[in-house]
Each structure stands twice: as C-alpha cells, then as structure tokens.
Amino acid sequence: MLRFTLQRLLTGIPTLLVLVAGAFFLMRAAPGGPFDRERDLPPEIEANLRRAYHLDEPLLQQFLHYLGNLLRGDFGPSLQYRDFSVSELIRAGFPVSLHIGALAMLLALLIGVAAGTWAALRQNSAGDHVVMAAAMTGISIPNFVMAPLLVLLVAVGLGWLPAGGYGGGAWRHLVLPVTTLALPQVAYLARLSRASMIEVLASPFIRTARAQGLGLGTILLRHALRPALLPVVSYLGPATAAVITGSVVIEQIFGLPGIGRFFITGALNRDYTLVMGVVVFYGVLILLCNFLVDLVYGFLDPRTRQPG
Amino acid sequence: MPECRPQRRAFLSALLCGLLAGCGGRQEAGQPARVPVGGASGKERAAVQVLRKGNGAEPESLDPHRAESVTAANILRDLFEGLVLETEDGRLMPGAAASWEASADGLTYIFHMRPEGRWSNGDPVTAQDFVYGLRRSCDPATLNEYASILFPIRNAEAVVSGKLPPAALGVRALDDTLLEIRLAGPTPYFLGLLTHSTAYPVHRPSIGRYGAKFARPGMLVGNGAYRLEEWVVQSHIRLGRNTHYWDDAHTSIEEVWYYPIENGDAEVARYRAGELDFTQSVPLRQMRWLRENLPGELRIAPYLGSYYFGFNTTRPPFRDNPQLRLALSMAVDRDILTQRVMGTGEQPAYGFVPPVADYTGQRPAWAAWTQEQRNAEARRLYREAGYSEDNPLVVEVLYNTEQNQKRIAGALAAMWKQVLGVRAKLLNQEWKVFLENRKRKVITQVFRSGWIGDYNDPYTFSQLMHSKNGQNDPGYSSAEYDRLLDEAAATADPAHRRMLLEAAERRLLADQPLIPLFFYASKRLVKPWVGGYQPNIMDHHHTKDLHILSH
Numbered sequence: 067m068l069r070f071t072l073q074r075l076l077t078g079i080p081t082l083l084v085l086v087a088g089a090f091f092l093m094r095a096a097p098g099g100p101f102d103r104e105r106d107l108p109p110e111i112e113a114n115l116r117r118a119y120h121l122d123e124p125l126l127q128q129f130l131h132y133l134g135n136l137l138r139g140d141f142g143p144s145l146q147y148r149d150f151s152v153s154e155l156i157r158a159g160f161p162v163s164l165h166i167g168a169l170a171m172l173l174a175l176l177i178g179v180a181a182g183t184w185a186a187l188r189q190n191s192a193g194d195h196v197v198m199a200a201a202m203t204g205i206s207i208p209n210f211v212m213a214p215l216l217v218l219l220v221a222v223g224l225g226w227l228p229a230g231g232y233g234g235g236a237w238r239h240l241v242l243p244v245t246t247l248a249l250p251q252v253a254y255l256a257r258l259s260r261a262s263m264i265e266v267l268a269s270p271f272i273r274t275a276r277a278q279g280l281g282l283g284t285i286l287l288r289h290a291l292r293p294a295l296l297p298v299v300s301y302l303g304p305a306t307a308a309v310i311t312g313s314v315v316i317e318q319i320f321g322l323p324g325i326g327r328f329f330i331t332g333a334l335n336r337d338y339t340l341v342m343g344v345v346v347f348y349g350v351l352i353l354l355c356n357f358l359v360d361l362v363y364g365f366l367d368p369r370t371r372q373p374g
Numbered sequence: 375m376p377e378c379r380p381q382r383r384a385f386l387s388a389l390l391c392g393l394l395a396g397c398g399g400r401q402e403a404g405q406p407a408r409v410p411v412g413g414a415s416g417k418e419r420a421a422v423q424v425l426r427k428g429n430g431a432e433p434e435s436l437d438p439h440r441a442e443s444v445t446a447a448n449i450l451r452d453l454f455e456g457l458v459l460e461t462e463d464g465r466l467m468p469g470a471a472a473s474w475e476a477s478a479d480g481l482t483y484i485f486h487m488r489p490e491g492r493w494s495n496g497d498p499v500t501a502q503d504f505v506y507g508l509r510r511s512c513d514p515a516t517l518n519e520y521a522s523i524l525f526p527i528r529n530a531e532a533v534v535s536g537k538l539p540p541a542a543l544g545v546r547a548l549d550d551t552l553l554e555i556r557l558a559g560p561t562p563y564f565l566g567l568l569t570h571s572t573a574y575p576v577h578r579p580s581i582g583r584y585g586a587k588f589a590r591p592g593m594l595v596g597n598g599a600y601r602l603e604e605w606v607v608q609s610h611i612r613l614g615r616n617t618h619y620w621d622d623a624h625t626s627i628e629e630v631w632y633y634p635i636e637n638g639d640a641e642v643a644r645y646r647a648g649e650l651d652f653t654q655s656v657p658l659r660q661m662r663w664l665r666e667n668l669p670g671e672l673r674i675a676p677y678l679g680s681y682y683f684g685f686n687t688t689r690p691p692f693r694d695n696p697q698l699r700l701a702l703s704m705a706v707d708r709d710i711l712t713q714r715v716m717g718t719g720e721q722p723a724y725g726f727v728p729p730v731a732d733y734t735g736q737r738p739a740w741a742a743w744t745q746e747q748r749n750a751e752a753r754r755l756y757r758e759a760g761y762s763e764d765n766p767l768v769v770e771v772l773y774n775t776e777q778n779q780k781r782i783a784g785a786l787a788a789m790w791k792q793v794l795g796v797r798a799k800l801l802n803q804e805w806k807v808f809l810e811n812r813k814r815k816v817i818t819q820v821f822r823s824g825w826i827g828d829y830n831d832p833y834t835f836s837q838l839m840h841s842k843n844g845q846n847d848p849g850y851s852s853a854e855y856d857r858l859l860d861e862a863a864a865t866a867d868p869a870h871r872r873m874l875l876e877a878a879e880r881r882l883l884a885d886q887p888l889i890p891l892f893f894y895a896s897k898r899l900v901k902p903w904v905g906g907y908q909p910n911i912m913d914h915h916h917t918k919d920l921h922i923l924s925h
Contacts, residue, residue, distance in 0.1 A: 108522055
C-alpha cells in the first residue's frame, strides 16, 4: 500500500511541471501585455515596469526565475493588484472557493446518490422517469443560465435571498451559489449511481442475499452500496475539477471573492503571475484530489491495490 | 483617461438580459412605497447614514500614485484630497489649500494650505506633504502609470523619464503653509489637474513604516473625508468617516461600501434586490425596461467623452485620401446611431471635442445638412476617390469584442453598404489584442476608438491627434495641426489659445482622419433616497457631498 501511495504521488510531479510550463508559455504567447492600456505609457515608465517585474529578461530566464521562486513557495507580486502579492490573494480567495465548493460537493453527493438509489429501486416506474428527466435537465442547463434565473426569481422577484455578494459567509449568501454549482453534479451523480446500483442489484451476490431472505435495507446498506459507489468515487476527481471550473463562472455572477474570479480577471488583464498562481494552485489541488480518490478506490476495491 | 473597460463576459450579459426582459413588471423587492422619501418635508435624513455603491471592476490599487482606473479614482476621491476640490455640480473649490494666487504670466502658483487640514491620524497636512507627494508621484521608481498628467509642472517630464532627480521638480514648500508650484508653460487647466489622484499628497511617515503595503486598512493614512476600514478583494471596500477631516461637520454619510461588480446585469439585479443604492453603469440592453419601470432612478447626463471610428491614415486605402474618409463619415446617419442603435442619451457628434468649458465645439458645414444631402455628397466623393458599384471599396472594421461595439460597427457597415455600396467586413478582437493592433497601425483600416477627458479642457482631446502623441492611432500627421497645438500650449492668453485650438479642430475635421460619432453620456441608477446627487460632466462624485434621506 505504501509503494502504491508513493508511486501515485511521484507521478504527479512531471504532470505538474508540464502544467506549469504549458500555462507559462501559453500566457506569454497571448498578444498584449499587462501594461497595455488605452492610455499611452511614457516609454521610460514602461521600461521601469518591465524591469521591476523581470519582464525585460529573455523568456527562458523568466521561466527559470519563476520556477525557482515557485520552489520556495513564492508566487510573486500581482501585476494588476499592485497592493497585494499573489499568495495573499490566493490565501484570501481560497477559503471562499473551498467553502462554496465543499458545500456544493456535499449537497451533490447526498442528494445525487440518494436520488439515484431511489430511482434504481423503482427502475422504469413513473418516479424513476421523473427523477431521470429532472437530472437530464439539470445536466443540460448551464450554470450561467441557471444562476441569473435563480437570482431573478428568488432574489429580485421574491426578495428572499440576496442577489450577490459573500456577506462574510452568511448562509443567506451561500444558498443560491451553492445550489447553482451543485445542480449539474446532483444530476450527474444521480444518473451515475442509478446505473451502477441497477447493475449491482442484478448481480448474483445480491440475488443470493435476497434468496437468504435479508431485508431490503440490509441488502442495500451492507452489500449493494459499497460496490455501487465505486463509479461515484472515481467520478469525484472529475467532479472536483468541474466544481472548480464551475466556481469560476458562479463567483463572477454572484460577486463572490473566490479565486475563480481572480483567474478570469487575471487572464483578461494579462496578470501573468496571478494566472500562473491560480493554475499552479488548482493544479496541485486536482492532483491531490485524484490521488485521494485513488486511495479511497484502493480501499473500496482491493483489486486495484495489487502491484503490477 | 482610458474610457470604461470593455464589458466582460458579454455572452453572460446577453443571456441575463433576455431573462430580465422577460420578467418585466414584477413588483420590486425591498421598495417600500408607503412613506414618502425624506418624510413630509422631503429633506428628513435617515437615522442610518450608509451608502452602498456598485463600482465596476476591483480597483488595482489604493495608492493614489499607482492607481489608474476610474473605479480606483472613485474610491480615492473619498480617501484623499488634492489642493483643489470639485463640487457635486462640477465647479472647482478650495480643497487642502484654502486659497491660491497665480503670477501674471500664469507660470507660478502659490497655494495657502488650509490651517485646519488634518490627516486621518490627526497630523496636520502641510505644504511639505504635497512636495513629498508630487515628487513621489513623478519619481520613476514609484511606477506611476498616470504621471504624464503632471507634465505641465516644470521638469516633471524629465523627472518621470529619469533624466532629473525628483528633487528637481518645480515644487517647493516656502514654509509649512505655503506651497509654490512652477509650471513648464501656461496651463489654463492646471487647477483642474490638481483634483486628479496623481496630485494627491501621501503621508510620508506611513510610507516609511509600511512601504508598498501602506495602502491597506489599518495602515492607510489619508486626508480625505473618509478612512479605509476594510478591504476584501473582489468583495467590497468599506470606508468610515474621518473625524479629523477639516469639513467633517458637514459630512453626513457615516459609512460607504464599494462593491466591485463587473457584470452590468448582475449590478442591476443587486440594485433591484435592494443591495445597492448607486450603480456604476447601466447595461445598454436594459435601458428600455429601466426607462419604463424605474424612470425616476435612471440618471443620464452628458459625460466628457468622444466616441469615434479612426482611419489608419498611414496605409492605403485611407492614406492621402481625405475624399474617401469624408465620404465614409458623411454616409453615417448619427441620429439613427444615437437614437435607435444606442438610445442611451448620447449626443450625435460631428466634431472631435465634446462640449467643454470655454470652448466652442467645431462642426463641419455638412453637419447642418440633411442626411440626404450628406449621402449625395458622400456618393460624389466616393466616386471621386475612384470607387463605384463595379469597383466597391472593400474594408475591414476592427472593434473590441463587446456587444455594444458590435452593434455600432454593424450599423456603420450597413449604412455604408446602403449609401455607397461599400463592402465592410467586421472583425472583433479581445481587448488587449485589439489595443496592440490598433497601436501598431499595420493590420488596421477602420477601427473603433473613444476617449474620456482627463480634465475639463479641450486640450485633453486635441492633443490626441498631435503627430507625436502615442495615442494617435489613426497616425494622423498634419504640420498645421501640430503647429496650432504647439502654439496653443505656449500661449498665456486664454482667448488666443481658444482660437488656436478651435482652428486646430477645424483642420482636423477637414482632414477627417476619424469619424466622430457621438459624445458620451454617463448613466446610472440612484435610489430616490440618495440626497445631494447631481450629475456632472466628469462624473465625479464625493460621498461627503451626499446624504441619505429617510425612507
């Protein structure tokens, strides 16, 4: 198990390196720079700015410089938000993104798996069809349509909840963004766990259990749920990635101070260091999540632990 | 000042708008209709004096010498105060200086500091603070992107470019209360420049103590009516009243919140949900709905900005081809453009300089014609330039990716096709790509452009088309225009200067290196209980001049 763990961990390093290099050079290849504005900069000021941020050096040197700083955990100063360093911005934004993302994932798991299981037990009944139709709708409506729709209905129309802002993390401010972020995942997880549950329920060992006269509850909880959750668990990695990319849009629409918003404004402003910081940070996070999923998977299904 | 940043995420906005439009007529939440605003007298103030403003993008800095955006300037106006201040209706009044006098040649100004002026920590505001601030603002090490605003001050240009040390700047303190500023040349708009954030003082001891981090809550010491209480990046900035401020007795609002909300539709949604009292803008697509449903809260006023499409005059087909440029310009029906395509209070423009103080905007003779007459003349010029139905002009129109720009470019192309048979191809590019290409003048033919004046004077516009100006994207180069401008910059006689600048604009319009289209309008939603609000041409508002009526 230790070897498996180490092996998984080490394969992440080259992936990360490729990610950093890719993001770095792609960002620089984009036309326009951080100091291009409508107002013309005096050439001396522009030269000073380039020097101050090492942008006057050859690109490869800049890259090595960046890697060196990265190894020391230094993301550099933000080119756009001059009063802050990238680390400070990520430190300020991540708790917000995490708060919303974690709640959305939790909501998606609870509701998605429950709905999927419920539908699986009533396969091809009217209830099953309703749940699956709802899930299909949930998957097809993109969150940038769902979010304003909810705002209009619940915030502007009914006045029940705020239309935007974080409010220091008060629950009233979280309901709409978390719901919007969770909806497609609820839908996907419901479909996934339904299909998987149907398959498991049809397998010989469940039939045996039934034949032995075990109750439905026992069969479900003790025998069916664990194998049926396998695809759900392996989907958690991609789900995390989906929640992260979703949060970029959600944070923008609801005006939440998370790091997804930094990514968008950073890219538009050609804030090289900020975009790199978010990419590296999220890259590490997703690699870690995938790694954890692998571990959980190994726990749930001993076959994957076999060396080899 | 660069005009407003292009509105991002246009596709989101488009969707949002469609949804909002479909929801018209719904009863607004949080809009009590029972008590009249301001009580029986209409002037009663609310017990809670808190103002919540939408403020566009997150400010890039609250260091007055490093900030450059409109959104940062809005907040800095509350945190700091220049020698001169603006009233809510846009006139100049004494700020940190109680009075001033200018020498007869207009080259030396003496400012008498306000003796009761205080920093937010209680320290007195002295002439030395302004010397330090102006030197820091011009010091190349400060990396001030807006330093060129101060170029009228003697030696400022040399200091900014590093040829002279900051101490050589033409600014000195005669004592604690007397400040002398010497200018490089006569600058009638100089006092107006002093309201700009680049001319704000900074508190030297806190910069010494905190360095680059001085512009943060708990560290920032300002001399404005408010102090920085809280800054949560991308969420809000909260300011509280500065009790040391010299005019604190007249401050009514205790607390002001600035929310960065880039998406105009999201901003309006939050306004309608009762979370904002004041928006930064209004999306074009919601104008009709707002006009019908919130007419009293929609505040539209002329704004010091000129919107135009430029020709690349350094390359064919527009190089040395004023007939063709005029033909394309005349064929555009500005009334249709402002009323049907925009419809948000913009004024049709036939000249380049918008209405500013002490200046008569120039208009070509054809501005008085009917559109039919213009079209006929446009067709004549078009043929004269060698084009016809069989040999139409094929041209590329470049604009930045944004819904409004697309509509305008599309309208232009349609008018040209209808009147002249021109085959125009629309090309949009992301903002920074667009800026780079427009500046390089290689692939551009016709491109959108616009400019918001930095100060209330024609020169902030006229200078853009000087052949040496870095923002002369059309590449316009006229010896006569340059000479008129240089002369105007050197003359101390205001009447003569005005005459020269007006002659320059006439020259420009005869050459037509650009198509003037309209003069901007500022537009925002303001809740009826925000008292003291007056639209002004610079769209500058100080929170200290506003108050909240009971509601």
